[in-house]
Amino acid sequence: MNQRDLFLLDSARVFLAPGVAVTRTGLKDSRSGDACTLSALGRHIVPQLETGVTIKALIRSIRRTYDIEERTVRADLQQFFTVLSSAQLLSIRQSYLGELGARIRRRASSLLRRPARALQAGRRSPYRRYPATPAGILKGSLKAHQPTAAVGVMLAVAIQPLVFLPLIRRGELPSLRMAFYAVQPLMVYVGLLVASVILHEFIHYWVARQLAVRLKSVYVGPGVVGITQLDDGSGRNGIVSAAGPIGTVLVLIWLALLVPQLHLGYPFTGIAAPILCLAVAVIHLFGLTPLTSDGKQFWKLMGFAETRPGKVA
Amino acid sequence: MNSIEKSLSDRLRPVNLDGRMGQVALVHAVAEVFQAIGGGRMINGYTSPYVVSWSKRQEVVDSEWVIALAVAGVVAAILAIAVSVVLAVCAFCGTLGSISACLWTMTTWLWGWWC
Numbered sequence A: 001m002n003q004r005d006l007f008l009l010d011s012a013r014v015f016l017a018p019g020v021a022v023t024r025t026g027l028k029d030s031r032s033g034d035a036c037t038l039s040a041l042g043r044h045i046v047p048q049l050e051t052g053v054t055i056k057a058l059i060r061s062i063r064r065t066y067d068i069e070e071r072t073v074r075a076d077l078q079q080f081f082t083v084l085s086s087a088q089l090l091s092i093r094q095s096y097l098g099e100l101g102a103r104i105r106r107r108a109s110s111l112l113r114r115p116a117r118a119l120q121a122g123r124r125s126p127y128r129r130y131p132a133t134p135a136g137i138l139k140g141s142l143k144a145h146q147p148t149a150a151v152g153v154m155l156a157v158a159i160q161p162l163v164f165l166p167l168i169r170r171g172e173l174p175s176l177r178m179a180f181y182a183v184q185p186l187m188v189y190v191g192l193l194v195a196s197v198i199l200h201e202f203i204h205y206w207v208a209r210q211l212a213v214r215l216k217s218v219y220v221g222p223g224v225v226g227i228t229q230l231d232d233g234s235g236r237n238g239i240v241s242a243a244g245p246i247g248t249v250l251v252l253i254w255l256a257l258l259v260p261q262l263h264l265g266y267p268f269t270g271i272a273a274p275i276l277c278l279a280v281a282v283i284h285l286f287g288l289t290p291l292t293s294d295g296k297q298f299w300k301l302m303g304f305a306e307t308r309p310g311k312v313a
Numbered sequence B: 001m002n003s004i005e006k007s008l009s010d011r012l013r014p015v016n017l018d019g020r021m022g023q024v025a026l027v028h029a030v031a032e033v034f035q036a037i038g039g040g041r042m043i044n045g046y047t048s049p050y051v052v053s054w055s056k057r058q059e060v061v062d063s064e065w066v067i068a069l070a071v072a073g074v075v076a077a078i079l080a081i082a083v084s085v086v087l088a089v090c091a092f093c094g095t096l097g098s099i100s101a102c103l104w105t106m107t108t109w110l111w112g113w114w115c
Helices: A040-050 A055-065 A070-086 A096-111 A134-144 A146-158 A165-169 A176-210 A236-262 A272-288 A293-301 B003-011 B021-036 B070-093 B099-111
Strands: A013-016 A020-022 A026-029 A035-038 A090-093 A128-131 A215-221 A224-230 B051-056 B060-064
Touching: A013 A020, A013 A040, A020 A040, A026 A040, A035 A040, A040 A055, A040 A070, A055 A070, A070 A090, A070 B051, A128 A134, A134 A146, A134 A176, A134 A215, A134 A224, A146 A176, A146 B070, A176 A215, A176 A224, A176 A236, A176 A272, A176 B070, A224 A236, A236 A272, A236 A293, A236 B060, A272 A293, A272 B070, B070 B099
Parallel strands: none
Antiparallel strands: A013 A090, A020 A026, A026 A035, A035 B051, A090 A128, A128 A215, A215 A224, A224 B060
16 A cells, blocks of 8 residues: 555545646646646546546446456556646545545454455545635635534533533533633634634735746645645745745734734633634744745745755645 | 466456467566556556656645644644633633733632632
């Protein structure tokens, strides 16, 4: 199993990425000019991706033509789509919940040393791709953070015993109203986190427009959203990458100073607003470490990292 | 049946090859070489889909939000819990107005008193 391979479910629907068109010999990306020549079966498959097709439907149609094992076709399609996806030519829509369930089943099968019924190899979640436009960024960011919202709901339940620890020690339980009151800071935190991520991506977009850096597409996975830029070999890509986290942190610090002066009610009262804004800013500061793609570009720009060109993911 | 013929009868269909094992073995050998040079799998006329060549590949740079990183995710979750507990407890006790008052509230909360 190759860990860089995609984790694809049979229900995953595969499309061509924005700006990618089918040619006589294969595929061409109109934004970057990248083109590839495909084998006969590859050329047979790609026209179906213009309107989208599920892995299951593709396997079925191939097996109608060839006397071949389902497992073999699935593995070949997975390999094929992994290659095309790593070249940003595909947009793959796969249910986050379905993927989570399949991963849990696979892990459980491996722990119990049972052969997994599901045959997904690979580790990486496939990405959906949207056009690099404000609407694409907004749609992609909201889609990417569905899991964040789900984690927020789980935390809302988990923090209740902590908040009401003294009450519970006395053998009392909080009322529903008190419980709702207690989760309001968490709701604001999660909302602010998602809003800040959208802002982060919009800052990348705005700076790219200002510097005339060409953008390819917005990509989205579970908890992941990013913008693919075309590397022009100058330092402008580094500026676009670094602008996202730096700009967002500065805006959050400005909000931390501004909001208390507006004298808003709970959950923004007094010290609440600065604490919330700074807690979210801390997460964005991670974006400037070499652990992240933005951070790698930032440190390269500062002259502290290798200057080898290549895809930074 | 030698090992090649056995592996063929396992992997190729139809199983009944009418004594043409030599020809099939040749096709199989070609297919294996084909696959080894990146040409994909070839069985029963089926050749796996693959990219024959790339015309040119322009380098790209991804600007990716960091939440996918486990460390950022864990920090985000821990901060969410800590911030929510502090703000909720201080709000209940009416001490959100000042840092020192909220700190004192949290201290008493840790000792097990409500406000």
